[in-house]
Amino acid sequence: MKYLALLTGPEDIGQSRLFWIVFVLLVLNFVLGPLWMSEFEASNVSYYLLNLPMALGLCLLWGYCGVLSFGQVAYFGIAGYLYGIIAGNMRGDPWGPLLGEVGGLAACAVVSAIFGYFMFYARVQRWIVPILTLVLALLLETFLGQTAGYQWRVGSVQLGGYNGMTGIPWFQLGDFTFFGYSFYYYVVLLVLVSYLGCRALVNSHHGKVMLAMREDPLRTELLGYDIRARQLAVFVIAGVLAGLSGLLYVQWGNYITPSQLGLVQAALPVIWVAVGGRSKLLAVAISAYALNWITYSLSSAGNQYALVIIGGLLVVVMLFFPDGIVVTLARNMNRQALTRLLRRPGRS
Amino acid sequence: MGMPSIVSTTALDKRFGGIVATQHVDLDIPEGELRCIIGPNGAGKSTLFALLCGIHAPDSGHIFLKDRDITALPSFRRVRLGLGLTFQTNRAFHDLTVRQNLEAPFRLPRGGRSSTSEERYQYALSTFGLDTTSDVPARELPHHRLQWLEIAMVLAGGPEVLLLDEPTAGLSPEETLQTARVLRHLNDDGLTIIVVEHDIAFVREVAERVTVLHQGAIFAEGTVADITAHDDVRRIYLGQA
Ligand SMILES: Nc1ncnc2c1ncn2[C@@H]1O[C@H](COP(=O)(O)OP(=O)(O)OP(=O)(O)O)[C@@H](O)[C@H]1O
Ligand SMILES: [Mg+2]
Numbered sequence: 001m002k003y004l005a006l007l008t009g010p011e012d013i014g015q016s017r018l019f020w021i022v023f024v025l026l027v028l029n030f031v032l033g034p035l036w037m038s039e040f041e042a043s044n045v046s047y048y049l050l051n052l053p054m055a056l057g058l059c060l061l062w063g064y065c066g067v068l069s070f071g072q073v074a075y076f077g078i079a080g081y082l083y084g085i086i087a088g089n090m091r092g093d094p095w096g097p098l099l100g101e102v103g104g105l106a107a108c109a110v111v112s113a114i115f116g117y118f119m120f121y122a123r124v125q126r127w128i129v130p131i132l133t134l135v136l137a138l139l140l141e142t143f144l145g146q147t148a149g150y151q152w153r154v155g156s157v158q159l160g161g162y163n164g165m166t167g168i169p170w171f172q173l174g175d176f177t178f179f180g181y182s183f184y185y186y187v188v189l190l191v192l193v194s195y196l197g198c199r200a201l202v203n204s205h206h207g208k209v210m211l212a213m214r215e216d217p218l219r220t221e222l223l224g225y226d227i228r229a230r231q232l233a234v235f236v237i238a239g240v241l242a243g244l245s246g247l248l249y250v251q252w253g254n255y256i257t258p259s260q261l262g263l264v265q266a267a268l269p270v271i272w273v274a275v276g277g278r279s280k281l282l283a284v285a286i287s288a289y290a291l292n293w294i295t296y297s298l299s300s301a302g303n304q305y306a307l308v309i310i311g312g313l314l315v316v317v318m319l320f321f322p323d324g325i326v327v328t329l330a331r332n333m334n335r336q337a338l339t340r341l342l343r344r345p346g347r348s
Numbered sequence: 349m350g351m352p353s354i355v356s357t358t359a360l361d362k363r364f365g366g367i368v369a370t371q372h373v374d375l376d377i378p379e380g381e382l383r384c385i386i387g388p389n390g391a392g393k394s395t396l397f398a399l400l401c402g403i404h405a406p407d408s409g410h411i412f413l414k415d416r417d418i419t420a421l422p423s424f425r426r427v428r429l430g431l432g433l434t435f436q437t438n439r440a441f442h443d444l445t446v447r448q449n450l451e452a453p454f455r456l457p458r459g460g461r462s463s464t465s466e467e468r469y470q471y472a473l474s475t476f477g478l479d480t481t482s483d484v485p486a487r488e489l490p491h492h493r494l495q496w497l498e499i500a501m502v503l504a505g506g507p508e509v510l511l512l513d514e515p516t517a518g519l520s521p522e523e524t525l526q527t528a529r530v531l532r533h534l535n536d537d538g539l540t541i542i543v544v545e546h547d548i549a550f551v552r553e554v555a556e557r558v559t560v561l562h563q564g565a566i567f568a569e570g571t572v573a574d575i576t577a578h579d580d581v582r583r584i585y586l587g588q589a
Contacts, residue, residue: 010447010483205451212452215441222401224427224454224505 007196009203011064011211013282013330030188034181042184043252048292049187050248053194055272055288056281057241062270063278064202065234066214067126071133072242072269074140077261078111079104079243080250081144081159084168088157097172097251105243112239113232120228120235137261144258164257171251178251187248194241198281201237210234242269264307271314277324286326351378353412354540355400355431355509360409362395362564369395370564373409377509377542382535384551385544386575387561388584393544394436396561397511401433402426413509428454432507436514436544438491440498446482446489449497453504465506468534472500475530492523499530509540516550528553548576560584 008015014023034042054072062068083100090096115136119129148161159165171178171186178186201207212220213227221227250256259265269288276287291310298306321328353376360373370392377383385393398404400411402423411419418426441449450473455461473480476496486497495515502510512531516524524547531554535541545551551558551572558575560568568574568581575581 208448208451211444211448212441215443216439218403219435219439219441220452221423222403222427222433223452223501224424226422226424 003200006200006203009199009207011202011207012199013280013326027192031185034184039180042181044296046184046187046248046252047296048289049191050252051245051269051272051292052191052285052288053248054242054245054269055284056194056198057238058269058273059278059281059284060198060201060210060241061234061238062273063280063284064207064210064214065231066217067231067235068130068270069133069235069238070130070266070270071135071137072238073261073266074133074137075108075112075239075242076246076249076265077137077140077144077256077258078246079108080168080246080256080260081165082107083247083250084165084256085154085157087169088165088167089155091156091169094172094174097169100169101171101247104247105240108239108243108246109236112236116232116235116239120231123228134263134266137266138263141258141261144261160257162258164255165250166255168250168254168256170254171247183252187252190244190248194244195281195285198241202281206230206233268310271310275314275317275325277321277327279323280327280330283324283326283330287324351380352415353377354379354414355542356412357396357400358410358412360396360399360411361407362392362399362404363407368392368564370399370406370561373561373564373566375559375566377540379540380535380538382531382541382543382554382556384555384558384572385542385561386546386548386551386558387567391561392564393561394513395564397433397513397542397544400426400511401431424454427505427507430508431511432502432505432509433511434495434498434502434513434515436517438494438498440486440494440501442485442487442494444486446478446484446486446497447480449486449501450478450480450504453501455504455506461506464538465503468537468539469500469503469506471533471537472496472503472530475526475533476500492519492527495519496527499527503534507539509542510534512541512543514544514546516545516547521549524550525553552576 008020014020033045037045054076058069058072083097083104085100086103087097087100090099119132124132144159145162147159148163150158152159152161157165171183176182202210209220209225209230212223213231217227246256249260272288272291273284275291276283276285278284295306295310298309317325355375355377357373357375360370360375362369373396375396385396387393395404399406402418402421406419409419410417413426413429413431416429418429421429441452476493476499478493478497478500486494489497499512499515516527519527528550531541531543535554543554555572557570558572559566560575560581562584567584568578570578
């Protein structure tokens with residue numbers, strides 16, 4: 001019961017029974033998807049979904065905690081590259097990919113913990129955080145970009161400079177390899193678990209403290225919290241979630257290039273989060289899915305302007321729905337439902 | 349005689365650049381007292397609170413809470429040891445709901461809370477008319493209820509010493525009186541309270557003893573009657589008010 005309350009609690013969109021019915025139907029729709037989707041379509045849907053963990057992590061950090069990171073792609077890249085290195089060197093070992101996955105996520109946790117420690121324990125001003133995080137991503141991009149020569153290899157794996165790392169192994173558990181439909185289910189499961197986990201987090205007591213820190217860090221500290229440690233914890237969670245997206249990305253496409261850590265890619269998660277509405281997880285999940293779908297469809301149809309269109313969308317949304325489209329819609333739906341409930345038959 | 353002191357400072361000095369904010373403050377608050385701190389603008393009252401809570405570190409001097417030297421402790425540790433502060437300008441979380449405001453404070457798990465601190469909190473909620481389940485955004489509350497909300501938030505943490513920086517600023521006379529009554533009640537119940545206050549009517553209503561700060565130093569200390577009769581105090585402070 002207590003755990004159920006964490007999921008249905010008030011800090012994300014959707015408390016009503018109707019909401020949960022729709023939610024379950026939606027999950028069912030994903031689960032039964034392969035009945036009507038070709039393996040190719042399922043693979044595309046996997047792609048739209050695989051960025052959700054990174055978006056949700058940024059939503060926790062920025063929307064709930066008030067700390068904007070502009071460099072979540074750094075963790076995306078760290079996990080992706082490290083998975084490539086570990087799994088690539090253990091090619092033939094049925095547990096190599098799992099080790100690569102654990103190693104990639106652990107590296108994200110360690111790097112974000114060290115980096116976050118210096119930011120939060122030094123109590124740097126909040127507006128500096130986006131710059132520092134972006135700088136880390138760009139440094140990594142620049143470093144990886146110059147790893148083109150043959151001397152830049154780890155074991156048997158070439159880093160590959162701007163051409164990137166290719167031939168990254170599929171994910172595999174023992175003798176079972178995930179691709180096509182099975183990879184699709186693996187992504188659906190991880191994304192669902194990430195979403196529900198974030199939802200439980202924001203409805204936990206720590207979630208309430210996150211909101212307080214977002215509003216007023218000093219006031220929160222004077223309510224008895226070590227805000228440095230709490231911000232750091234959320235930063236690490238967001239870093240690991242971005243790493244999860246990076247893992248899924250390389251397992252999906254079997255390659256990664258330094259431009260995945262570049263300025264344009266760094267801006268995308270911020271756009272997904274802002275367009276849906278950073279204050280609610282579900283809003284971010286919906287917009288990240290929709291925007292990835294739009295970008296992917298546009299660019300695979302040969303459209304050069306996918307990013308321009310996404311950027312334009314951001315501007316329009318920020319002008320007309322500063323709190324985000326989904327958050328604004330949900331709020332209005334709530335209000336209408338409320339007035340309908342409150343309006344007595346005699347008074348209308 | 350008297351109770352042992354719960355909060356004390358020795359020779360507390362704080363400068364901001366060339367400005368002397370506090371100098372050689374030796375404060376001594378016995379357990380269970382309701383102390384008012386008065387003084388003209390810029391006397392160093394808020395700075396003294398900030399030093400007590402660890403918002404600023406003193407240049408020299410020491411701070412004790414229940415005989416423990418807390419001078420080097422970070423703010424949240426001091427809060428967990430029993431200090432609670434409301435700010436001079438209201439700092440309830442205005443963009444959160446009343447429920448979210450009241451859910452935010454650190455509280456011991458239900459079994460670990462003392463029943464007196466729980467009773468004080470419940471008392472404040474009911475007399476201030478605050479609903480812990482209300483989804484009204486705090487910013488929609490009238491000013492006096494925002495002030496009360498911040499006091500209630502701090503009481504939720506179960507403090508042993510409550511520091512209130514001008515809790516009645518901007519309140520009507522009736523609201524001020526009601527606040528005074530609540531503080532009196534909490535203090536009668538054993539809570540130590542230190543209030544920075546400009547409103548002399550309020551001071552008369554609640555305080556036993558008054559400390560006068562002037563240019564960062566303790567200028568006078570005594571009962572309300574002593575202080576209001578003190579010629580120099582009248583000159584530097586009451587005369588101007
Ligand atoms: N953070 C700060 N930086 C620089 N100077 C400060 C700072 N805080 C306070 N001061 C200065 O220290 C002195 C004491 O200020 P303080 O706010 O403690 O006075 P106060 O007694 O609370 O006054 P008021 O009645 O106006 O609230 C003032 O001269 C003020 O300008
Ligand atoms: Mg002041």
